[in-house]
Amino acid sequence: MRADDVMLIGDIAARTGLSVSAIRFYEARGLITPIRSPGGQRRFRRADIRRLSFIRIAQQLGLSIEDIAGELARLPSGRTPTAEDWARISRSIRASLDARIATLQQVRSRLDGCIGCGCLSLKKCALYNAGDKAGATGAGPRYLLGETP
Amino acid sequence: MRADDVMLIGDIAARTGLSVSAIRFYEARGLITPIRSPGGQRRFRRADIRRLSFIRIAQQLGLSIEDIAGELARLPSGRTPTAEDWARISRSIRASLDARIATLQQVRSRLDGCIGCGCLSLKKCALYNAGDKAGATGAGPRYLLGETP
DNA sequence: CCTTGACCTAAATCTAGGTTGAGGTTGCAC
DNA sequence: GTGCAACCTCAACCTAGATTTAGGTCAAGG
Secondary structure (H helix, E strand, O other), X not given: XXXXXXXXXXXXXXXXXXXXXXXXXXXXXXXXXXEXXXXXXXXXXXXXXXXXXXXXXXXXXXXXXXHHHHHHHOOOOOOOOOHHHHHHHHHHHHHHHHHHHHXXXXXXXXXXXXXXXXXXXXXXXXXXXXXXXXXXXXXXXXXXXXXXX | OOXXXXXXXXXXXXXXXXXXXXXXXXXXXXXXOOEEOOOOOXXXXXHHHHHHHHHHHHHHOOOOHHHHHHHHHOOOOOOOOOHXXXXXXXXXXXXXXXXXXXXXXXXXXXXXHHOOOOOOOOOOOHHHHOOOOOOOOOOOOOOOOOOOO
């Protein structure tokens, strides 16, 4: 399986540390597009290891599947991605990481201002108008703060 | 409704900015325990405004419902919570906020070390071993990194 | 040819944090 | 005594990111 440069899904799962089901899920979401054997089985190229590894890392950095799909879509389709291609993506991720850190720091300073003030029940408390939520990854109450359905 | 110191669910929803359904949901999860009218309708005391406001704020800070339940459970059951009670909780939240910021900053510095190195496909990349995930609120791949089912 | 392990699809299930809807009371006013 | 808004419960649905299960094929070895 290593000789002719393609791998089965189990092989690539072992090499990337992802589960087989997750890899099929990513294909369904369009993040990867393995070729198929005549019998219908997925055959992965070495470039797919990089894509899957990137998915794994980007998720740890807090990007959603959709975001990751967006980044991957900007990779050149014709040629093999270069180190510079990946670096460009990394810089774009760094920017969103910076933004999240800044938000958390703002929230923290607002919290500091509130410790001991006992104002938690009042609309005027700064924490009420934090704007963007600190833990913004999950599903959560989507229509709570003005995003009308 | 304001005269005799108790409110209907719609009133408290309006005052806290929460939806009626969310408040019922919080009761089901044990975060609040309103008394009931003879006919079975919920009657809220003024202290419930504080609890609900706290829930709202704590969520914006990224705490889960379960975490919030834990904090609220530590409030004195006999007497009305004082400003110091709330302050103690705030400090505990600040600690977890600090931890999240620290994690993100670590991840960012690791990312910086990786920009341009092109190592994304290799197990030895520092980003692989980030430990705790940066965006840790959502459901996500729970069994991915060693938390056996 | 036959077994066996790895693969296939599709649909159901899970968690969190609620919302939405159906179908049925309460409670206050007129 | 009736109208009507606001309340009630319970169950189904929603998103994200997968996992699990059911029922079936593929490919290689003996």
